[in-house]
Amino acid sequence: MKKYSYIFILLWIAFQSESQTNAKRDKIDQLRVTFINSKVNLSNQETQQFWPLYNELNDKLDLLKKTYRINFIKNFNAESLTDKEAEALLTAEYLLKQKELDLNKEYYEKYKKILPIKKIALIKMAENDFKKELIKTIKSSSPE
């Protein structure tokens, strides 16, 4: 019985720590989606088509950023940075931005086939408003 308790506790700790790493990003994604949903009124059919595409785009963007973060940000050491490393870092960042732009354009074309252009603009505006909300929250919660 004691052995099982230890296994259970170890599993619990492992799961808790893994969950905390992803939980905050998941929470922000969830908040953003809820925020957009509350600002833009999508019909049933639009909902069924738009959200899978939107999720797919965000998964792809996430993957790009994670790849960049793991390979560059985590290796980045401001004090010992050589010229070559600095150039690599900047090139990677511009490549990332370009890739993000390409993906956003690709999905914009897809959105145009399923949503009126005004709704796409509203979604974009809601995304920006969400950022402002987040900034406000951080401002109000951080000490003066």
Next chain:
Amino acid sequence: MFFLRYNLFLYCLVLSHTMLFAFNKDSIQVIKPVKHYFKTNIYTDFYSTSKRNLTGEKFVSKKLKTYKLNQSIIGFNTPIYTEDYYKKDSTRISNIHLLLTGSYAVVSPIFSGISNHHLSKTSIGVRMIYNSGKSGSWFLDFSPFVTQDNGYNFTKRYRAAYSIIYNYTCNKNASIRVGLTRTFTFGNRFFIPYVGLRLGSVNGFNFNIQFPRSVSINFPIGKNVRTSIYAKPQGGVYSFANTDELYYLNNDRNINFGRYEYLLGSRFDFNSNKLIGFYLGGGISSQNGISLFSESYNKNNNGKLNHFYAERLSGALFVNIGLTLKFGKTKSIYNNYNLYDLIDLNNSSEAGDNSINTGNSEIPKKNPRIKDIKLSDMQDLIETQDLY
């Protein structure tokens, strides 16, 4: 998927040809894109009823004397194959999911008049789910299992339960299900229609009638708890060694034990995060019935089994405790109500026809609140210009 991999490859290729040598690491670390929408789910469930007297006039009833039941289940389901397809101008995503399922259940009917029997049911099955990307989706579950009275090898018997269900998600607040299911839940072998209706959102308040599985009212309490008030049948048919000479005609060494109960209860699901869920339920186990079936008598019978002993029992209290671990990174499913329904269907159809529900902790909660978010969590989302 191919394009994403190709893009990543190009991305890494460009980097490796230009500046890679500048780094200490030998190669670019590529993160594999997530494949599946369903998490791997490992669960354990324990169910127990209180003791009752058997009051029948038959010889078997007098011999068995009292009845109490303990049931322990450990099981899993895991996605093994997922494929996305684009439809209609590459704007509609449909997908196929193949899952491997398995479970091991030990049912211990405790009769004070005879020795204890521990009846096991081991199942390995497959489940195929097709999401059309429109409103309709299909759910096919095939769950072969082997039953055995533990300690008596000669009682090993092979059976199968299966379901074919069509799910139609009308909108986020309603879905309809129709299908067919071959089940042993009612303590006998049945091939019956499946009819379901959900009113209310999956992750909010809803009324859910899923015949023959359950009727429930589900609602969240606070941030991490979901409650349900439900009525559902539970049961099965198990191999039972005839070591106590409960059946003395035809020299059957193995007889089959059937049990069913209708549970009226409430359940609390605690999900502090998406990975671990714990549930606690209890209530009244009413309309209980037990039966014993002769194997030789039912030899050429492919339909409902004929019993040589059956008895209706008085109700009893029951407790139900379960723990679920759901892990593995999955693709985002926010507001994808088809997938919400399919995840719900997957979680409420456990392997081996055990009629347990492992809870929907992986479905995003309704109306989350902004709280405890730090700047570091959102640095990727914000450009300097956003701060002006």
